[in-house]
Amino acid sequence: xxxxxxxxxxxxxxxxxxxxxxxxxxxxxxxxxxxxxxxxxxxxxxxxxxxxxxxxxxxxxxxxxxxxxxxxxxxxxxxxxxxxxxxxxxxxxxxxxxxxxxxxxxxxxxxxxxxxxxxxxxxxxxxxxxxxxxxxxxxxxxxxxxxxxxxxxxxxxxxxxxxxxxxxxxxxxxxxxxxxxxxxxxxxxxxxxxxxxxxxxxxxxxxxxxxxxxxxxxxxxxxxxxxxxxxxxxxxxxxxxxxxxxxxxxxxxxxxxxxxxxxxxxxxxxxxxxxx
DNA sequence: GGACAGGTGCGGT
DNA sequence: ACCGCACCTGTC
Numbered sequence: 479x480x481x482x483x484x485x486x487x488x489x490x491x492x493x494x495x496x497x498x499x500x501x502x503x504x505x506x507x508x509x510x511x512x513x514x515x516x517x518x519x520x521x522x523x524x525x526x527x528x529x530x531x532x533x534x535x536x537x538x539x540x541x542x543x544x545x546x547x548x549x550x551x552x553x554x555x556x557x558x559x560x561x562x563x564x565x566x567x568x569x570x571x572x573x574x575x576x577x578x579x580x581x582x583x584x585x586x587x588x589x590x591x592x593x594x595x596x597x598x599x600x601x602x603x604x605x606x607x608x609x610x611x612x613x614x615x616x617x618x619x620x621x622x623x624x625x626x627x628x629x630x631x632x633x634x635x636x637x638x639x640x641x642x643x644x645x646x647x648x649x650x651x652x653x654x655x656x657x658x659x660x661x662x663x664x665x666x667x668x669x670x671x672x673x674x675x676x677x678x679x680x681x682x683x684x685x686x687x688x689x690x691x692x693x694x695x696x697x698x699x700x701x702x703x704x705x706x707x708x709x710x711x712x713x714x715x716x717x718x719x720x721x722x723x724x725x726x727x728x729x730x731x732x733x734x735x736x737x738x739x740x741x742x743x744x745x746x747x748x749x750x751x752x753x754x
Numbered sequence: 755g756g757a758c759a760g761g762t763g764c765g766g767t
Numbered sequence: 768a769c770c771g772c773a774c775c776t777g778t779c
Binding site: 505593594596597598599600601602603604646647650682683684685686687688691704705706707708709723746750 | 758759760761762763
């Protein structure tokens, strides 16, 4: 993909594989604001502002090199879309619709916490809970709050997580923060997805779907297909019979292999935006 | 007022 | 292993 590193950020010169609306609204991220002229994104301790023009996008960030990695700019998404083309009319429509999707390199701990909060929940509320979490525990970093560190999160008790609106997930959060701080190694980058999923699922509040989201968004493991309510509609529209979510995911991963995560993102975005 | 939200844990078979 | 159900909470 064509882009340039600038002093204060990045210049994206290929609108065909970078669309900030697609990237932000395909369900991978919660900490952003999307306005007409400017988008703001917070990732761990990286803050980016993004301006879209007819022929280019400009990313303003305090760390251009980190932003380059974060937005996965080195990857050619035209190859991914080509690879997924011609398999199913729904997927063809989905890749056309969400042509500018990119899967971000997000922080594993932030993903674990965020997706525990996401379970059986809706997006506006998830965003609110996470923002309050960051505001209360995260470091004020000049205009935004960083995602809290494990140390910061472990200083809070279950009552705190209830107070920010986490509901029954408060217990999951306190327990999981404890695990992450004490006996859980979050370095799963070199571990195969199956084994990594098993380990993640030993965390309280992490089931199959949440584990797959963590693997995809936190570790960029693309041989997973997170089965949420939309993905289940997708599965049925592919003509498959009802089955446990675990089996649905397996079937789709058998179908798409290493491209599963990408396929899921295009389809999820297409379905949700069109309320199919 | 019940169903629904980017499901999961838990107890009973 | 495989169901079935309860669950915080805001919104439609």
